[in-house]
Amino acid sequence: MVVPARGLDPITSTMHYPHHQEDANAFRVSNDFYEFSKCSENLRYRTPSKPVFDIPLETTSTENPLKLSKFFCNCRYLWLRELHGLSTTMMHQRSIFQVKEMNFPALVFCPKNADGLQYDSLYEDFVANVGYADNNTADEVIQYIIAGSGFDNVDVTRWSDEDKMELNNLYNTWRANRTVLEMFDFIFNQNGYRCDEFFDSCWAGSQILNCCEIFKPVYVMLRGRCFRLVDDYKQKDVDENAKISIQLNNVQTGSLTGRKNRIQVVLYIGDAYQEVGIYPRVYLNYHDWNRLRFVQRRLSMLPNNPQCSLAPLNQGKSTCFVYNWLMRVVVNPLNCTVPYFKGMLPYVDDVPxxxxxxxxxxxxNITSTILENYHVGVSYNFQCLPACERIENHMQMTTSPDYSRQFSYSFRVEASFTDLQYESYSEIRLTSPAGFISELGGQSGLFVGCSVMSFVQLILSVLSLFVIFARKIYVRYFSLALNVKVIPADDIVENVPIKK
Known part of the structure; x- marks a missing residue:
């Protein structure tokens, strides 16, 4: 990563001229691209007169100033300037690996609206508990339950407060002694659309598959009851030879479908985790042919990289987003949770x-996906970051009208990996202290930097200098000269003249 020097704008690389003359002189143009201005020697933060090379521009985001300030070097001492930027990392494409089979991405198919129900059975139970009522009244109560379960695409603005209270009274009468969760299970699980009603046919290449064996029911945030491809489904041949072909029927028979809410199927691309967020998704139109091709990338980032996370809530593609939405929008403000996540997500098992x-x-508020103050460090907020070890399936989609002459189905999807291979990307450290010593030693003519003998020689040299210095101190201050001539005391007295 290239970090702009002090005085350069991190986005546009334009010079910010300082206000003080002493600071301004530090940016004087020099003839040498690598030279620091002479007048800036006394400044604590010194900057090259002009950039050595072009700084890559990043115009999509603005870096946090506090984070950027960590990369400013303290050039007060020469050795700090020389060691500036000693460690750096980069994303490096290691290789492309060929494999015998590929784990397929989690394809999740959902009707656009959550009103795919067995209405005849619901009408009978409604009349049995409420008494005589026309189908229009029952439809209004069912739409009230769909909205009251946290599913999208219901126009609740047409109900006044009196209408809501009346619908709630009818709901409570219909529910009788059943709990909210039992009533939800009765309407959406026991009387929801079935797998054999939703799927018309499935193939893997030319092999016929049982759709209900490879797809299992699941609930998607705000969408409703959907069907998800099992995690252990694998593609064992290339492209057309093993592509999965799926034909779907229309199960939206309720009153939610209209001129502004047409018949569609929503396809989500998930992963091995249960949470399925609102993105990425594609809409499949009625009687359209849709071709999906996937390319898989496996990324490995350094664990200490601040741009990734090892936390369990960040391992799935949508795990963190669903958790934050559920906690910030539903659980904490309302002290309860949407019923369709009960038994599916363990962190709401104890929430009513x-x-x-x-x-x-x-x-x-519930159907809005805009989370205000998303990055505020409140107790129930968890910062969402990509996992340091993750698998990404990138999709390319082609759509055209389906010109088949016989339509026994409503929607058609074909999907596959073009080749049985994946791209591996790993983040590596380009320079480390050990590597720096090795490179420095190689340029100095040493063998693999500083060897063990080099350190032994250095220690012996230091000890030799210490012994020599200690001997000089001892001889000068603590020893007697051996060549001094001793004169007898009698001779000294005789030779001294006596004063009279």
Missing amino acids: SCEPLLLVNNYA
């Missing part, structure tokens, strides 16, 4: 299910 009236009254 919300009453439909409570969710209907807060429907605008």
Whole structure:
């Protein structure tokens, strides 16, 4: 990573001229690209007169100033300037690996609306508990339950407060002695659309598959009851030979489908984790042919990289987003959770299910995916970062009208990996202290930097200098000269003249 020098804008690389003359002289142009201005020697932060090379521009985001300040070197001492930028990392494409089989991405198919239900069975149960009522009243109560379960695409603005109270009373009468979770299970699981109704046919190449064996029911945030490809489904041949072909039927028979809410199927691309967020997704239109091709990339980043995380909530593609949305929008403000995540996500097992009236009254906030103050460090907020070890499946989609003459289905999808291979990317450290010593030693004519004998020789040299210095001190201050002539005391007295 190239960090702009002090005085350069991190985005546009334009010079910010300082206000003081002493600081301004530090940016005087020099003839040498690598030379620091002479007048800036007394400054604590010194900057090259002009950049050595072009700084890559990043115009999509602005770096945090506090984070950027960590990379400013303290050039007060020469050795600090020389060691500046000793360690650096980069993303490096290591190789492309050929494999015999590929784990398929988690394809999740959902009707656009959550009103794919067995209405005849629901009408009978409604009349048995409420008494005589027309189908329009029952439809209104069912739409009230769909909105009160936290599913999107219900126009709740047409209901006044009196209408909501009336619908809630009818719901409570219909529910009788059942709990909120039991009523939800009765409507959406026991009387929801079945797998054999949703899937028309499935193939893997020319091999016929049982759709209900490779797809299992799951609930998607705000969408409703969907079907998800099992995690152990593998592609064992290339492209057309093993592509999975899926034909779907329309199961949206409720009153939510209309001129502004047309018949569609939503396809989500998930991973091995249960949480499926609102993105990435694609809409499949009625009687369209859709071709998906995937390319898999496996990324390995350094564990201490601040741009990735090892936390469990960050390992899935949508795990962190679903957790934050659920905690910030539903659980903490309302002290309850949407019923469709009960039994699916372990962190809401002990949270009670919300009453439909409570969710209907807060429907605008629940269905909005905009989280205000998302990066504020509140207790229930968890910073979302990509996992340091992750698998990404990149998709290319082609769509055209389906010109088949016989339509026994409503939607058609074909998907595959073009080749049985994946791209491996790993983040490596280009320079480390050991590598720096090795490179320095190689340029100095040493063998693999500083060897063991080099350190032994250095220690012996230091000890030799210490012994020589200690001997000089001893001879000068603590020893007697051996060549001094001793004169007898009698001779000294005789030779001294006596004063009279």
